[in-house]
Every structure is written in structure tokens, then in C-alpha cells.
Amino acid sequence: MARKEKPHIPQEGSELTPEWFTEVLGEADAQVTAVERTVIGVGIGxxxxxxxxxxxxxxxxEQPHSVIVKIPAKSEINRGVGEGLGAYEREIVAYRDMSGDLGVTMPKHYYSAMDPDPAPWMMKPVIFLLEKLPLRGVNWLTQQFLKLSSKSPRRYLLVMEDINDARPPQQVEGGSLDDAYQAxxxxxxxxxxxxxxxxxxQSYDRIWPINQTPKVWQASYLRNRDEFMDRFGELIGPEMVARLEQAQEDLPVIIEPLGTEPWTVLHGDFRLDNLMYRPDGEVVVLDYQLLGYGRPGWDVAYFITTALSPDHREHEEHLLRHYHDALRRAGVTSYGWEQLLADNEATKLLLAHRFVGSLDSIETEMAGQPESFIELLVQRVVGWVR
Structure with missing residues (x-):
């Protein structure tokens, strides 16, 4: 018997045709006759x-009448980062294999497909070199690796539930305290x-520790440092500049504890733009491209500092206490309050350091935005560092 050919894996919106949907979602007595496509996410971020x-x-x-389809970015920089981080594969694995087991409400997985990894062995030698090379060598290797990754012909596609009964908060505008506590x-x-x-x-080798390859962070900072300080040094002030310079020197020591016990699986990108609030109080969590593992304080600090403006700093301790109490109620007693406080402070400093190191990619992603918008982001990130 001839082997059935696998469905095509679309990488363009125009390929999401009635015939294709019928092939992957259709049933014996039902077929798709028309598709109305709307772009809802592309470009910045x-x-x-x-x-x-x-x-x-x-x-x-019984199949859905509306779905969300996710394919890799066309932007060379975004595609290189997504491929280099293993983000596309990781998210498909999360929806396909982990949905229902992660302890959060996720959109339903309807269909996914990806080409086999043509070089599954490559990551180990790359990580070895990133750990052993001097910073300038790490910087060169990282850029070459991302350029190579951006040219990858590997195809990915994810079809998931359209969450159309929930409210999507806007991260740029800043969230409310009620949203933050619920999240x-x-x-x-x-x-x-x-x-x-x-x-x-252990079941999936691309759930990486948060403290992996700190030299990549340092090399990125080194590459972007002068331009950042020329443009924003006066805005953030000499004290913050000194803190960032010290963080650059101490980064391996600062980040190391965040990948040690007691650890948990980290969402990696837990922010307002990836949350949907239903009227009944349920929160749907999106985007599993950056799953990793490490101290939970990483996710907590990342969420608070991206969801709320530094004007809410007076509420920070109460927000942290709220999280810690909820964690204890859920049965976790091996993560102390003082540990959470220390991890929170370390993460905020690391996020500010990472912002400097990401300036070149942020500039590309936000082309066309006024300088005042990037200044606002800078102030929000560094404003949380004590």
C-alpha cells in the first residue's frame, strides 16, 4: 500500500486555503469551503x-469555525532569533505534548507540523564554544549562528484555538493591579x-536552564553598550550606569543561582500580552516559545516589571507576598520568602542589563517608533531596579 503523503506545511498566509484546512481538519462528511484570513500579529516583538x-x-x-495559525516570522532578525533559540519547535512541543499537564489554561491544540531538525547535534558544540570562547569570540559566533539560523528552510506551523471570549490587556499601556494579582x-x-x-x-532537551551561557548576555552588552550609553546614559543617570557596568562584570555570579534548586519550569515570557482574561475569572496563558527552568523569581520579576510601570513600586512587596502565599497554598514550601526577594532583585538587574544588550534588535523591531517610545521602555525597565 502506498504511503499517504503528509500535508504541506504552509509558511505564507496565502497557503492557508480551504483545501488545506479540509485536509488537516476536515471530516468524512464536512469540508471547508471558504477561509477569511486576518493578520493579528506580525512585526514588533x-x-x-x-x-x-x-x-x-x-x-x-464539531470542528472550530475560527482558529489561530502561527508560522515563523519573515523578518530575518526575528526568524534568526526564533530558530536559534529553538522557539518554534519548543512551542509546538508544548502545545502538542504538554497541553493539559502544565497547570494553566492553554488554547486548544488542533494541528501542528514541522520539518525534522536537520542538525540535532549542532546545539551541543555551539553551547560548548559559547562557554569557552572569550567575549569577542562569543559575540562573533552568536551573530554568525543567528545569521545561519535566519536562513533555515525548516518549516513550522501551529493551529490552535481562537480565544475570542476573553479580554487582552495591553502591555504598552500598562496593566491594572487587579490584573496583576490575578496573573x-x-x-x-x-x-x-x-x-x-x-x-x-528530561523529556525534552530544549527546556534549558535560565543560567545557561551567560557569556552571550555579556557579549551582547559589550556590542551595544556604547550606543546605549550615548543615547540613554543621561536619562538613566550615573548611578544606574555604574550598576549596569558592575552587573556586566558580575553577571555569571548574579545569574548562576537562578538556575539552581529549588527550581521550576519557567514560562519565560509571562507578560500581559500573553494573557487573556475571561469574564468568569479564568486566565488563558499564551506563547510557550521560551519555556525553560530556574528559580520562580525570574518569571515573577519579569511579569511585574513588564506589566506595571515603576509608579507601582510601592505595591511591589505586596505583589510578591501575594505570589508567595499562593505558591505555599499550592503546596510548595521549599522556596522561602527571603529567597524570592533576592531572586526578584537579581532578575530586575539582569533584565535591565539584557535591555542594553538587546538594543540592536529592539531598534530593528521598533523601526518607525519615535525615540520617546524607546525612552519610555528604558525608563520602565531601569525604574524597577533598586
């Missing part, structure tokens, strides 16, 4: 392109479910 596809069906079906409850449940989950981490 997106490693992938998102399409909402309204499907017209002929015949009775921290969800985050605590996610962390508790995956607490010291060795099987989860």
Missing part, C-alpha cells in the same frame, strides 16, 4: 506571524504544578 482564520464549513462538524495566582499554580519536575525537563 513577534518571532512568528499570527493569522485568525474564519472557516466556512459545508456539512455537519500572579495563575503563575503560582503553574510553578507549583511543575515544581522540580525532573521528568518534564
Amino acid at each position: 513577534f518571532l512568528g506571524e499570527l493569522y485568525r482564520c474564519a472557516l466556512t464549513w459545508e456539512g455537519h462538524t 500572579l495566582d495563575v503563575l503560582a499554580g503553574f510553578h507549583a504544578t511543575n515544581w522540580m519536575h525532573h521528568v518534564r525537563v
Whole structure:
């Protein structure tokens, strides 16, 4: 018997046709006759392109009438980062293999496909070199690796539930305290479910520790440091400049504890833009491209500092206490309050350092935005550092 040919893996919106949807979602007595595509995510900050596809069906079906399709970004920089980090594969694995087990509400997985990894052996030697080379060598290797990754012909596609009954907060505008407290409850449940989950981490070799390859952070900072300080040094002030310079020198020591026990699986990108709030109080969590593992304080600090402006600093301790109490109620007692405070402070400094190191990619992603907008982001990131 001839082997059935696998469906094509679309990489363009125009390829999301009625025939293709019928092939991957259709049933014996139902087929898709029309597709209305709407672009809902592309460009700034997106490693992938998102399409909402309204499907017209002929015949009775229980299949969805609207879905979200995610494919890799066309931007060379975004594609290189997504491929280099293993983000596209990691997210497909999360939806396909982990949905229902992570302790959070996720969009339903309807279909996914990706080409086999043509060089599954490559990551180990690359990481070895990134750990051994001097910073300038790490900088050169990182840029070459991302350029190579941006040219990858590997195809990825994810079809998932369209969450159309929930409110999407806007991160740029800043969230409310009520949204923040609700999100921290969800985050605590996610962390508790995956607490010291060795099987989860060992079952997929691209869930990496948060403290892996600190030299990449340092090399990126070195590459962007002069331009950042020329443009924003006066804005952030000499004291903050000195803090960032010291963080650059001490970075391996600062980040090392964040990847040690007690650890949990980290979402890696837990921010308002990846949360959807339903009227009944349920929160749907999106985007699993950066799953990793490490101290939970990383996710907590990342969320608070991206969700709220530094004007909310007076509420920071209460937000942290709220999270810690929720974590304890969920059964985790091996992560002390003082540990959370220390990890929170370390993460905020690391995030400010990482912002400097990411200036070149931020500039590319935000081309066309006024300088005042980037200044606002700088002030928000460094404003949380004590």
C-alpha cells in the first residue's frame, strides 16, 4: 500500500486555503469551503506571524469555525532569533505534548507540523564554544549562528484555538493591579504544578536552564553598550550606569543561582500580552516559545516589571507576598520568602542589563517608533531596579 503523503506545511498566509484546512481538519462528511484570513500579529516583538482564520464549513462538524495559525516570522532578525533559540519547535512541543499537564489554561491544540531538525547535534558544540570562547569570540559566533539560523528552510506551523471570549490587556499601556494579582495566582499554580519536575525537563532537551551561557548576555552588552550609553546614559543617570557596568562584570555570579534548586519550569515570557482574561475569572496563558527552568523569581520579576510601570513600586512587596502565599497554598514550601526577594532583585538587574544588550534588535523591531517610545521602555525597565 502506498504511503499517504503528509500535508504541506504552509509558511505564507496565502497557503492557508480551504483545501488545506479540509485536509488537516476536515471530516468524512464536512469540508471547508471558504477561509477569511486576518493578520493579528506580525512585526514588533513577534518571532512568528499570527493569522485568525474564519472557516466556512459545508456539512455537519464539531470542528472550530475560527482558529489561530502561527508560522515563523519573515523578518530575518526575528526568524534568526526564533530558530536559534529553538522557539518554534519548543512551542509546538508544548502545545502538542504538554497541553493539559502544565497547570494553566492553554488554547486548544488542533494541528501542528514541522520539518525534522536537520542538525540535532549542532546545539551541543555551539553551547560548548559559547562557554569557552572569550567575549569577542562569543559575540562573533552568536551573530554568525543567528545569521545561519535566519536562513533555515525548516518549516513550522501551529493551529490552535481562537480565544475570542476573553479580554487582552495591553502591555504598552500598562496593566491594572487587579490584573496583576490575578496573573500572579495563575503563575503560582503553574510553578507549583511543575515544581522540580525532573521528568518534564528530561523529556525534552530544549527546556534549558535560565543560567545557561551567560557569556552571550555579556557579549551582547559589550556590542551595544556604547550606543546605549550615548543615547540613554543621561536619562538613566550615573548611578544606574555604574550598576549596569558592575552587573556586566558580575553577571555569571548574579545569574548562576537562578538556575539552581529549588527550581521550576519557567514560562519565560509571562507578560500581559500573553494573557487573556475571561469574564468568569479564568486566565488563558499564551506563547510557550521560551519555556525553560530556574528559580520562580525570574518569571515573577519579569511579569511585574513588564506589566506595571515603576509608579507601582510601592505595591511591589505586596505583589510578591501575594505570589508567595499562593505558591505555599499550592503546596510548595521549599522556596522561602527571603529567597524570592533576592531572586526578584537579581532578575530586575539582569533584565535591565539584557535591555542594553538587546538594543540592536529592539531598534530593528521598533523601526518607525519615535525615540520617546524607546525612552519610555528604558525608563520602565531601569525604574524597577533598586
